Amino acid sequence: MTDIRTVGVAGAGTMGAGIAIVAARAGFATRVYDTRQAALDNARAQTEGFLRKSVERGKLKAEQFERAMANWQGTTRLEDLADCDIVIEAVFEDLGVKHGLFAQLDKICASQTIFASNTSTISITEIAGGSGRVDRFVGMHFCLPAQLMKLVEMSPGLNTSDETWRRAWAFCEALGQQPVRTQDTPGFILNYFLIPYNNDAIRLVEQGVAEPAEIDKAIKTALGYPMGPLELLDLVGMDTQRLLCDAMYGLTHELRASCPPLVKRMIAAGHLGKKTGRGFHRYGDSKMFGA
Amino acid sequence: MSTYRIRRAGESRSFPVAHPFLDLATTDGAGIVLVGKEAGAAYGALMAVDDAAFVAIELGVECLGVHAGEAADERRNNVVGFARFRLGSAEPSRLVELVRQPWTREEAVAAARAAFEAADLVVAVCNDFPGRIVDRLVRPYYNAVLRRHDEKLASAEEIDKTLCLGLGYPEGPLALLERTGLAAHYEVTQALYLSLGDAAYAPARRAQIAHQRAMAG
Numbered sequence: 001m002t003d004i005r006t007v008g009v010a011g012a013g014t015m016g017a018g019i020a021i022v023a024a025r026a027g028f029a030t031r032v033y034d035t036r037q038a039a040l041d042n043a044r045a046q047t048e049g050f051l052r053k054s055v056e057r058g059k060l061k062a063e064q065f066e067r068a069m070a071n072w073q074g075t076t077r078l079e080d081l082a083d084c085d086i087v088i089e090a091v092f093e094d095l096g097v098k099h100g101l102f103a104q105l106d107k108i109c110a111s112q113t114i115f116a117s118n119t120s121t122i123s124i125t126e127i128a129g130g131s132g133r134v135d136r137f138v139g140m141h142f143c144l145p146a147q148l149m150k151l152v153e154m155s156p157g158l159n160t161s162d163e164t165w166r167r168a169w170a171f172c173e174a175l176g177q178q179p180v181r182t183q184d185t186p187g188f189i190l191n192y193f194l195i196p197y198n199n200d201a202i203r204l205v206e207q208g209v210a211e212p213a214e215i216d217k218a219i220k221t222a223l224g225y226p227m228g229p230l231e232l233l234d235l236v237g238m239d240t241q242r243l244l245c246d247a248m249y250g251l252t253h254e255l256r257a258s259c260p261p262l263v264k265r266m267i268a269a270g271h272l273g274k275k276t277g278r279g280f281h282r283y284g285d286s287k288m289f290g291a
Numbered sequence: 292m293s294t295y296r297i298r299r300a301g302e303s304r305s306f307p308v309a310h311p312f313l314d315l316a317t318t319d320g321a322g323i324v325l326v327g328k329e330a331g332a333a334y335g336a337l338m339a340v341d342d343a344a345f346v347a348i349e350l351g352v353e354c355l356g357v358h359a360g361e362a363a364d365e366r367r368n369n370v371v372g373f374a375r376f377r378l379g380s381a382e383p384s385r386l387v388e389l390v391r392q393p394w395t396r397e398e399a400v401a402a403a404r405a406a407f408e409a410a411d412l413v414v415a416v417c418n419d420f421p422g423r424i425v426d427r428l429v430r431p432y433y434n435a436v437l438r439r440h441d442e443k444l445a446s447a448e449e450i451d452k453t454l455c456l457g458l459g460y461p462e463g464p465l466a467l468l469e470r471t472g473l474a475a476h477y478e479v480t481q482a483l484y485l486s487l488g489d490a491a492y493a494p495a496r497r498a499q500i501a502h503q504r505a506m507a508g
């Protein structure tokens with residue numbers, strides 16, 4: 001059982017919009033905060049569109065749709081997060097921006113309010129350090145698209161209290177998500193393994209071991225993975241892969257995490273992946289994944 | 292239709308039991324498939340290689356060049372290597388990795404591919420590098436998973452659950468390695484470590500232990 005009733009989501013971009021859908025759908029009063037009204041409008045429209053589709057597909061009842069939409073409140077005023085029991089942060093991946101936000105929230109929110117960060121590459125302990133409440137801070141790393149993916153990697157910072165951990169975990173389960181516990185180390189579990197593995201696949205192409213289509217086919221057939229590594233990279237985008245590599249390599253200095261030169265050439269050539277119609281594979285239409 | 296005859300040369304990791312691929316062979320097939328651990332030696336003893344539509348040599352962890360040769364006077368344009376991907380004690384998968392050399396003719400590759408595909412196998416073509424595609428790609432990944440589990444990144448269940456939920460894997464890598472044998476992982480990754488010289492292939496601690504225990508009997 002969770003004692004949390006009201007959820008704040010800070011940052012209404014790609015991840016924040018999805019996390020807010022999860023919270024509102026699970027029945028929590030959800031306050032969505034962004035500095036840009038356009039981001040809020042976009043997130044609201046996305047929420048409505050997604051939940052309507054869920055009703056059409058029989059995954060959500062009409063009255064659940066109404067309730068979820070009523071639960072979802074957008075705002076550009078940080079003060080509106082004052083009554084939140086937990087605030088999940090999904091703003092830009094920048095320690096200074098995150099510290100600035102949490103320092104303000106610390107003054108606005110009640111002392112028992114839990115702060116959580118959806119960061120992919122910054123240490124939870126480091127973000128907590130600038131939050132004013134190091135013991136009431138956890139990592140909650142959702143997967144893209146959050147409204148479809150059940151996995152949440154949860155990590156305690158070095159100072160997270162047992163009480164905070166227990167409350168945050170129960171809340172995550174109440175969201176209808178599947179939390180897993182991981183250490184506060186770079187990439188947590190998923191990105192720590194996935195980024196170098198994807199790089200290794202790129203290096204196989206660079207070294208002429210096999211064509212991308214043959215590599216994808218081999219991996220899917222041999223291991224039953226739903227997607228080959230190069231197909232997956234085409235969805236992630238070479239631009240994003242490069243950012244992820246640079247962040248991970250910068251933290252771990254593990255060679256497999258370093259960005260393969262081919263990625264940089266593909267970015268220069270405009271072969272970013274599915275979104276530009278060409279990455280390791282060619283695509284007839286450039287509709288985004290999940291669209 | 293690609294016809295082939297089969298020469299058995301010892302136990303085979305690719306075809307340990309009856310399989311349509313073995314049934315579909317004919318005594319006068321145009322291609323020659325050398326099946327078994329000693330396939331490479333059997334290739335050396337083969338007469339009239341040049342007349343075959345293709346010659347396919349079953350491989351272990353070694354490169355095709357070990358058997359087929361690479362020197363200018365050894366090159367044959369109709370010889371390929373193959374192996375059905377298989378993890379340790381698991382049954383062979385449907386994947387056949389088909390290895391070609393730079394001078395292998397397209398027609399030979401196509402004929403070998405057609406022969407395997409006719410038996411409902413899936414063929415991925417690759418060039419002649421250690422580990423081919425799948426071992427080359429997954430062994431460093433498996434070593435990293437074993438190492439980070441040792442380092443208490445998360446429990447085995449949570450690591451597997453994360454990778455299954457996040458990436459749609461049918462089974463997590465730790466459970467998979469336990470099931471198919473850590474000592475078998477050692478053998479493959481150690482061979483690749485020696486041939487590639489890349490530390491990412493160096494067997495993880497748990498694989499070393501499993502190997503040492505297997506050796507001790």
Ligand SMILES: NC(=O)c1ccc[n+]([C@@H]2O[C@H](COP(=O)([O-])OP(=O)(O)OC[C@H]3O[C@@H](n4cnc5c(N)ncnc54)[C@H](O)[C@@H]3O)[C@@H](O)[C@H]2O)c1
Nearest residue numbers: 011012013014015034035039090091092093118119120144
């Ligand atoms: N995109 C992914 O696949 C993914 C996956 C998991 C985690 N993450 C993490 O989630 C976070 C957000 O990533 P994203 O991809 O959604 O980014 P995004 O750029 O799509 O969205 C960020 C949003 O935050 C808003 N914002 C920036 N500064 C703010 C502030 N001070 N106060 C309020 N709002 C502010 C921006 O206006 C924007 O709408 C990052 O920490 C990222 O590492 C991303």
